[in-house]
Amino acid sequence: MKIAVLGVFHETNTFAPDITGLEAFSSEWVLGNEAFVSRYGGTRTSMGGAIDALCGEDIQLACGLYAGATPSGIVAAEAAERLIDAFSGSLDVTSDGVLVILHGAMVAEGLPDVEGELLRRVRERIGPSKPIVATLDLHANISPEMARLANILVGYDTYPHIDAYERAVEAAQLLIRTVSGNIVPTLALAKPGMLVVPQVMLTHEEGPMKELMDRAFAMELEPNVLNVTVAGGFPYSDVPDAGLSFVVTTENDLTLAECYAEELKRMAWDRRHLFTYADLPVEEAVSRAMEIPEGPVILVEGSDNVGGGAPADATHTLVHLINPVRRTLIVIRDEEAAAAAHELGVGAEYDGHIGGRSGRLHGEPVRIRGIIRTLFDGRYTHIGPYMTGQRADMGKTAVIEAGLLTVMVTEKRTAPWDPGHIRSAGLQADDYHVIVVKSAVAWKTAFGSICKAVIPVDTPGCCSSNLSHFPYKQIQRPVFPLD
Numbered sequence: 001m002k003i004a005v006l007g008v009f010h011e012t013n014t015f016a017p018d019i020t021g022l023e024a025f026s027s028e029w030v031l032g033n034e035a036f037v038s039r040y041g042g043t044r045t046s047m048g049g050a051i052d053a054l055c056g057e058d059i060q061l062a063c064g065l066y067a068g069a070t071p072s073g074i075v076a077a078e079a080a081e082r083l084i085d086a087f088s089g090s091l092d093v094t095s096d097g098v099l100v101i102l103h104g105a106m107v108a109e110g111l112p113d114v115e116g117e118l119l120r121r122v123r124e125r126i127g128p129s130k131p132i133v134a135t136l137d138l139h140a141n142i143s144p145e146m147a148r149l150a151n152i153l154v155g156y157d158t159y160p161h162i163d164a165y166e167r168a169v170e171a172a173q174l175l176i177r178t179v180s181g182n183i184v185p186t187l188a189l190a191k192p193g194m195l196v197v198p199q200v201m202l203t204h205e206e207g208p209m210k211e212l213m214d215r216a217f218a219m220e221l222e223p224n225v226l227n228v229t230v231a232g233g234f235p236y237s238d239v240p241d242a243g244l245s246f247v248v249t250t251e252n253d254l255t256l257a258e259c260y261a262e263e264l265k266r267m268a269w270d271r272r273h274l275f276t277y278a279d280l281p282v283e284e285a286v287s288r289a290m291e292i293p294e295g296p297v298i299l300v301e302g303s304d305n306v307g308g309g310a311p312a313d314a315t316h317t318l319v320h321l322i323n324p325v326r327r328t329l330i331v332i333r334d335e336e337a338a339a340a341a342h343e344l345g346v347g348a349e350y351d352g353h354i355g356g357r358s359g360r361l362h363g364e365p366v367r368i369r370g371i372i373r374t375l376f377d378g379r380y381t382h383i384g385p386y387m388t389g390q391r392a393d394m395g396k397t398a399v400i401e402a403g404l405l406t407v408m409v410t411e412k413r414t415a416p417w418d419p420g421h422i423r424s425a426g427l428q429a430d431d432y433h434v435i436v437v438k439s440a441v442a443w444k445t446a447f448g449s450i451c452k453a454v455i456p457v458d459t460p461g462c463c464s465s466n467l468s469h470f471p472y473k474q475i476q477r478p479v480f481p482l483d
Contacts, residue, residue: 001058001060001176002094003054003179004091004095004097004098004099005047005062005063005066005098005099005101006064006091006100006101007046007068007087007100008068008083008084008087008114008118009068009101009137010024010071010114011105011106011307011308012071012072012073012074012075012106012107012114012309013072013073013237013309013463014073014074015238015462016072016073016074017362018072019075020079021076022076024072025068025079029065030063030065031063032063033061033063036051036066037051037055040389043388044165044385044388044389044390045168046101046135046164047101047168048168049164049166049168049169049172052165052169053169053172053176059176062092064090064092067087070412070414071306071415072309074107074108075106075107075109077111079108080109080111080114087121088118088121088124091125096179097130099134099172099175100132102118102119102134102140103115103137103140104140104141104142104146104155105140105141105233105234105242107237112239112240112474113143113146113241115136115146116146116149119145120149130179131178132151133150133152133154133171134152134154135154135155136229137161138155138159138161139198139201139234140231141233141234141241141242141243141245142189142229142233142245143240144241150187151178151185151187152171152174152178152227154167154174155167155230157213157230159201159203159441160442161386161442164386164387174227183251185226185249185250185251185252186251186252186253186257187247187248188248189245189246190248190262190264191245192244192268192480193243193478193479193480194268194275195243195480196235196275197275197277197465197467198302198440199302199440199441199465200274200275200276200277201232208268208275209275212267212271215263219260222256223251224253224256226249226251228246228247229247230246230264231244231246231247232244236309236462238473240474240475244268246264246265246268247261248261248264269480272481277456277465278456279457279465279466280455281458282459285299285456285457286299286320286434290325290326290433290434292452292453295432295435295451296429296433296434297434297435297452298453298454299435299436300454301316301459301461302440302461302465303457303459303461303464304316304362304461304463305439305463306333306415306438306439307442308463309463310362310438310463311333311358312333312413312414313334313358314332314358314362314459314461315354315362315365316362316457316460317436318354318366321434322368322402323403323404324405325404327404327406327434328405328432328433328434328436329429329436330405331407331408331416331421331438332354332410332438333355334357334410335411337350337352337353337355337398337409338409338411339411340352341372341375341396341400342375345375346374346375348372349370349371349372350368350400351368352367352368353365354367354368354407354409361461362460362462368402369402370401373399373401373426374399376424376425377397378394378410378412378424379391379392379394380392380394380420380421382420383419383423384419385445386442386445392421393412393414395412396410397410397411406427408422408425416438416442417443417445418445418446419447422446429447430450440465467482468482
């Protein structure tokens with residue numbers, strides 16, 4: 001048996017200020033068996049799961065292209081065309097089945113459903129009879145085209161995401177069973193017409209998302225149910241199919257698949273008013289954080305969520321942290337400031353502006369005067385539970401101390417998904433009373449085990465939890481909570 005593995009992974013924020021070019025994928029452009037196994041073997045990634053599940057005596061692995069980029073703005077048309085062509089051309093058409101690693105919320109100029117197009121290209125080249133199984137992020141905006149072209153769609157079960165490896169193993173096992181003729185997967189897609197912000201998609205805490213997941217897990221215990229995927233969707237992609245969705249895959253029983261998908265759809269709609277989230281005004285949030293007796297206190301600046309495609313240089317919170325009364329840490333992306341600090345050197349005084357370079361939506365540059373304590377190249381490997389072993393690159397990185405405020409300036413946008421995000425710069429989270437995170441929920445994999453309090457901050461930005469701020473044009477209406 002020969003199984004092809006390939007993928008493209010990008011979460012696209014169509015409200016983000018920048019266009020994403022092909023160079024954004026250059027740091028994770030892996031082609032062929034040797035490169036794929038060398039890069040991802042032994043990691044807790046989707047790719048690592050595919051390797052472990054498919055590298056057996058009776059299976060030949062045929063790795064095509066895997067390309068990934070940090071969440072960002074809409075992908076340029078030319079970049080998308082070249083990426084899709086490279087992806088399609090790397091597929092070994094002699095394979096008996098295909099495992100495709102996707103995000104599910106990738107958007108390009110003139111192409112709102114990139115994953116649908118990627119699957120169409122695979123289906124076009126592999127033929128109508130060979131099975132295609134795709135893995136998806138929990139924030140996938142699943143389209144009818146994706147459900148039509150794939151035999152099985154397997155989404156993450158966790159947010160923060162800590163099961164990418166397990167879901168890839170599951171997808172690979174289902175693919176093997178399908179190729180072997182042991183199962184005939186049949187799937188149904190249902191969408192309740194709801195936009196949900198990431199902050200209320202937590203799967204391990206009591207709430208509506210956990211209730212949906214628990215019901216999905218119960219359904220999967222039924223003998224004829226192969227997989228149930230609950231996808232929260234990505235509300236910052238203005239595309240027709242954005243929003244919450246459910247995919248139920250059964251063993252050759254479309255009626256059962258449709259019945260269970262509709263049940264989950266009704267459950268979600270009945271709980272729609274529970275999918276709400278409230279932030280605090282930034283001044284109040286900062287004041288409260290300083291008053292809490294024990295830290296670390298996490299200030300969640302979700303509107304500048306790197307994992308949602310935001311620029312990571314918003315200064316709406318930073319401007320209120322100059323001369324704090326307690327030790328405070330903020331990580332902010334500023335290519336110019338990082339380069340300037342590296343020119344000055346360790347021990348030198350930095351006196352200049354930081355952040356606020358991506359447009360008015362994310363604030364104005366803020367002047368910082370302090371001592372450069374650390375400089376390094378920004379490269380580290382994930383040591384926490386999210387994609388353990390995955391490589392990360394913050395680019396030129398500088399740690400500047402300005403009294404009780406520590407500003408970690410990075411050249412590149414990097415989400416706080418892992419303890420190594422700050423530990424690699426010689427910083428320890430429990431040394432700070434307040435930590436500002438450019439994240440919605442995924443920061444919990446880095447700081448969740450040590451934080452003493454969490455305060456969400458209401459600031460402007462392209463990942464705001466107030467969806468009424470955004471000028472939606474493409475999304476199907478009516479949709480909750482906009483209508």
